[in-house]
Amino acid sequence: MPTRDDGKLAPRFQGALSLVPLSVDKAHSCLGDLKAAADAEGLERLSAWLSAAAPDKNRQRLGAALSLSPHLEGLALRSPRWLEQLFDEEPKARIAALIASLQAPLPDDATEAGLMAELRQVRNEASFLIALDDLFGAATPLETTRHLSQLAEAAVARALRFCLSDLHRRGSLRLPNPARPEEGSGLFVLGMGKLGGEELNYSSDIDLIVLFEPEAEAVLDPPESVELFSRLARRLVKMIGERTRDGYVFRTDLRLRPDPSAMPLAVPVPTALVYYEGSGRDWERAAMIKARPIAGDAAAASAFMRDIAPFVWRRYLDFVAIGDIHAMKMRIDRHRGFESILVAGQNVKLGRGGIREIEFFAQAQQLIAGGRNPALRLRRTDEALARLGQEGWIEGTTAEELTEAYWFLRRVEHAIQMVADEQSHTLPETTEELTRIAKLCNFETLEAFSQALTRRLETVEARFSSLFADHAPARSQEGATALLSDAEDEAALHWLSQLGYRRPADVGRIVQGWGAGRYRATRSEAAREQLVRVLPSLLEAFGKGQDPDNALAGFDRFLQGLPSGLQFFSLIASNPRLLELLALAITAAPRLADTISLRPHVFDALLDPAFYREIPTRELLRQRLSAFLRDAQFLEERLARLRIFASEQRFLVGIRLLAGAIEGEAAGAAFTALADVVLEVLVEAVEAEFRRAHGRVPGGRLVVLGLGRLGSGELTASSDVDLMLLYDHDPAAETSDGDRPLPVSTYYTRLTQRLIAALTSPMADGVLYEVDFRLRPSGNKGPLATHIDAFRKYQREAWTWERMALTRSRVLSGETDFAGEIRQAIREAIESHAQDPLLRYDVADMRARLDMQKPPRGTLDLKRLAGGLTDLEFIAQWAILTGTVPLDLIGQPTEQVLRELARRLPDHADADGLPAAMADFTRIVQLVRLGPGTAFNVSDLPAGLADRLARSLDLADQSGIEPHIADLAERVRAAFSALIPFEGVGDDKLPRS
Missing domain, CATH: 1.20.120.330 (Nucleotidyltransferases  domain 2)
Incomplete structure (x- = not known):
């Protein structure tokens, strides 16, 4: 006699959770109705299992589920064969098979009506099984959301393939590969929101953006492509979202596309990029965090995601964005309509302590830090929280609390939506309906559910509210604001005296000048608004110093040279902990203050919790410089970026030193590592450009030698670099082999001159490094570049001070074999004089x-x-x-x-x-x-x-x-x-x- 474990006498339900029915009678009634439906369709195994006398845990759980969810009950009665199928196949395997069926090639005779019916039938069965797995504990909320997302993705891709193939058959497109319509079509679909993050709700809308490349191979008439692909987008929405007798697949929303009131349904990629770069707002940046290509031309989608990355992940934090993020938070607070945390009628998505606050908590910090730290560029909320904790942006316990609350609330959200397949996030008002939700969430009592829900909502609200808390005391704010308009306000001057200023009247006049907009940094109204926010903390920070009056005067000089104040004030307004370090940098380290004046965004690196414990090694700097230069194609652009990179990194090393995160020994190594990496790239770029004009010297080899502090790895913030260029070539070589050949000695002399010019030519960010070539053989009297044989010969008679210089020499760049020869030549030069009695x-x-x-x-x-x-x-x-x-x-x-x-x-x-x-x-x-x-x-x-x-x-x-x-x-x-x-x-x- 076969047992139930053989899969033939009972459905293969998984999971260990026991559901409590709304009522025992209702559960029995649901099972009875299901048996009748099974009998009507001749489903003998299902009928026998439902009518068996012996107690069965899975039958009880199924009855409870159907009693709690009218929607699931309706699906089961309409299609009991889905349960019959589970006698042979576990729900997870069946879900995977259903999703895979949507990825199969389209039949040649596919029609729109037939495909729409297929998509709805697959969606209904898959969502039914996904719900049972969820309720029985066979799937975590993470698995549930991922299955729903995979289902939506496969459905959109299948409908899109049909639409593209139909346009190809009609002659409106010329697809490069009709068997795989999406390839080369130029059209692709981005899944946004929870679909992009693979976090779909049980009854989610899906947010889509349809984009296309108007110059793609498949497009026959680029000027007509907007209309053509917009009609396709409209058809796609109909196939996925229209409700028929089989229901719908997913409700679809295209309103997250750029400027939806003015843009077509399908947006050309160039148009979208221009919009985002010129008019994109911070909420659109936040939305793009989760953007994921889900259908269509993968190559075109990949190129777009690469091109849009600088808009989403700004390398330098746009400090104004912090204020915009804060404003987004306030808008959520105003519109969510909840003054307190409740249970009855609570919106678990938008209400206080809800899902949106957890998402916002993660996304706000991703926007702030993700440009500098690619590890934070994650779509899923739970993964983003975990990484923020790992990287030190939030406490590990905070990440764990919010992640646990997130999945709890998502489980509640699913329960709300399973009742009637409605896109609702609001708990019911009545005790009976609240009890239904509690039991769908596997709580035996409404009281236990209410306590668990309230505890998590309160935790989320507390964490969310602290994200942009404003700690400025009201009295301080009043005093500071008064100074901006009245330098003689007695209460404000008394407040300044209490802070430690010895000449409050002078300070008052300085602050009033800021309010009057005398400097470029304080002329705009937006900048002055941010100044008002930060002024109390700023004055208090300078007041803590030994000489507050001179410190503030130094800050005034700094502010006078600042080209714009909006971003700078926004940064320090949102990060008061930086003020003390800022005050120290401006008053104590003029070189650092100059960099902040020129490029105030360099200060944003200090927001990264890892900054102070990170030592900038050569490998780390190489990685960052490579990323910074990735899309710089021309020499001048690379040189400009090298100056920016070097300036900023010198500043960051200096700030670490000033703050006490590192000491002088580590600073010397870091300044040297930076110079090594920059010079390595610079030599390569200059040499490549030079070769384009003058070719190569046959057998030519080149080494750049660092001497002095550079050679011994002890550079400071203000060090110049001592260099020597050595070369070798085939003995028979006389000229280079390019379009404009040069004699060998002239070739390397001019190459060295180009290198010096690249290092020392003043640009917007100043010079890269001051350079000294005087340590070369014969000093200023000798040629700029030295042949290896001449170097060896000279060193045989070199002065003692020249050999002393060689003890601090180090190869910076060049071919490995030649570098080895140079090192050996230096050793020989030093060894040959070791016994010199003088x-x-x-x-x-x-x-x-x-x-x-x-x-x-x-x-x-x-x-x-x-x-x-x-x-x-x-x-x-x-x-x-x-x-x-x-x-x-x-x-x-x-x-x-x-x-x-x-x-x-x-x-x-x-x-x-x-x-x-x-x-x-x-x-x-x-x-x-x-x-x-x-x-x-x-x-x-x-x-x-x-x-x-x-x-x-x-x-x-x-x-x-x-x-x-x-x-x-x-x-x-x-x-x-x-x-x-x-x-x-x-x-x-x-x-x-």
Whole structure:
């Protein structure tokens, strides 16, 4: 005797949830009516199962489901064969088979009426089975929404294929591949909203946008294509959305297309792109987050999604968008019509704490951060919340709470819609109907359901309300606003005094000038509106400093140079935590303030929670630069973008340093990594452009060498770059092989000139890097580019200072084999002089001459300071030149060389403290280079920068900085004298330095 498990004597329902019927009598009645329908159609297995005397859990669950959902009851009675089918097939397998049937090729004799009937029959059966899986717990809400989305996608694709094929048969289109009508048609459909995110409700409308390429291969008459494809779109909507005796497939909405009141139903891609780029609004950006091609020409759809990405995911946050997002939130609040959270009559989508608030919570932050962080560009709400948590934009517990609430509310939403297949999101008012919903959600009592629902709605509302909370105290707002129009308002001036301003009247006059629109940044009404919002926090932030009056005056100068204030004020209004850092940057680090003035959007990177813990490595910078240059085709455009990229990234490293997220050692590595990546791309771009005009030198090979701070990986925010260009070629080569050939030496000289011009030509964002080629053989007297043989020959007789420079050399770009030859040539040049008896005297003599010729201008002038950076660098270079440390340390940071030196001289006590001294001096010089270029003493530094310097050195306050430097310098000079002793300057026996 076969058991029920063999699938022949019972339907193969899955899931473990037990439904409670609306009433036992109603459930029995539903099963009785279903048996009668089964008998009428001769469905013997279903009839026998329904009439069996033995208790059956699945039969009870089915009766409960039909008693709770008149819609499901109607479907079952109309088509009991769907349940008969489950004796042989599990619901999930049947759902998959139904969706797959819509993906099969269209029959040659397909008609519109026949296809419409097929689509409706498939939809009805699939949605019936999807509902049972949902109610019985065989599918999670995620699986339910995905199945519904796959069903809608397959239905739209099938109807579209029919429409395209019919136009081809009529001669209105010429499809490249009639067997696959969508290929090359130029027409495609975007699924928007929940369809795009694969999150469809049980009775959702589907939001579609129909787009096409008017120049596609299939289009016979481009001027008529708008009318042709709009008729197709109208037909598609009818086939999917029209209600017939078989019902409908999905209600369809095309109103999310660009400018729906003016645009045709099918929109040409060029028209859509022009609209989005010129007139697109932030709600349309939010809508496009979920946009997904679901039917039609995949290649055309992919190209459109690539082209629309910059509109949706702005690389630089449009700070005004934050205000627009806030305004969107307020519109939702005004129109949802709920003053409090209830259960009866609650709209679980638009009401307080509802689904829309969770979606908005995720999308708002995706819009803010997704341009800089592609990992956040996710369509599904649950995936977006999870990633926001992983990336640190929201707390992990917040992501978990909102995700759990989201799926709970989606389950409630499905239950509401299963009752009568209506697109409703509102809970009923009566106790009886509310109880129906509670039981559809597998709650035994209405009380338990109400408590669970209320708890989640309150959680969502609290999280949502805090998203754009305005924390400015009312009194502060009043005082600040008064100053904008009246510089002598007594209450406002008293408030300024309380904040710490010593000259409130002067501050009042400055603020009144902003309100009067004296600067470009405050001329527009929109900018002044944002200024009003941020002014209290701004004045309070500057008031916390040691010298609030001068700090605000510095900000006034910054504001005077700002070309536009709207985006800037919007940013800091929405992110008060940035104000303190902004105040420090503007008052303490003029170089950083200059960058903010020129490109205020650079500040948006600071919104990313990962920013402060992220160290910009070469690989990370390469990835970002590659993305930034992706669509820059011409050299000038690439150069312009390189300047922007370098400027912004230098700023971001500087801000990390100023904020204390990194110290000087890490900053040097980061500034160097940036230069490496930029120079690597620049050399490649300049060389490629040069070759287009002049061709290649036969056998030509090129290496760009970095020297100085660039070579040793210790660049600062203001460093120039020391470069040397070396080349080689076939011995027989005389000229290049291009349209305009050049002699070999001229070729590489001009190429070097082009490289220098690309680096130093001033553009809107300034120069890329100041360049120094004076460390090449023969300095300014020698050729700009040096042949490898000439380099080797020169180094055999090179001055000591030139070999010292080579100890800080490093290959930046060039062919691997040639780079290896250059490194070997440098090692040989250094090794050949290791036993030079005058080497120690040359090094000491050079240091002594510098002491006399370039005395320090103050304690912070570490390069000239006796016992300062130059002493440490000379010691490290001497150690390499003499072989005291391995030649593998060529091109390594000075601190690393000194550390190895101390390890190899364990009995030389003077060497022990050198690495630590270098570390401290590095921290000092990196921070000082952020400040004014004339700061040679601590008293010259802005107070905030001096405080940061003291913290970096682990000192109690800034008064200890100069004594600390003096102590370090004394010990370094003592070590120098012990390691490289020399007395006297200008000895007749020492002419070589």
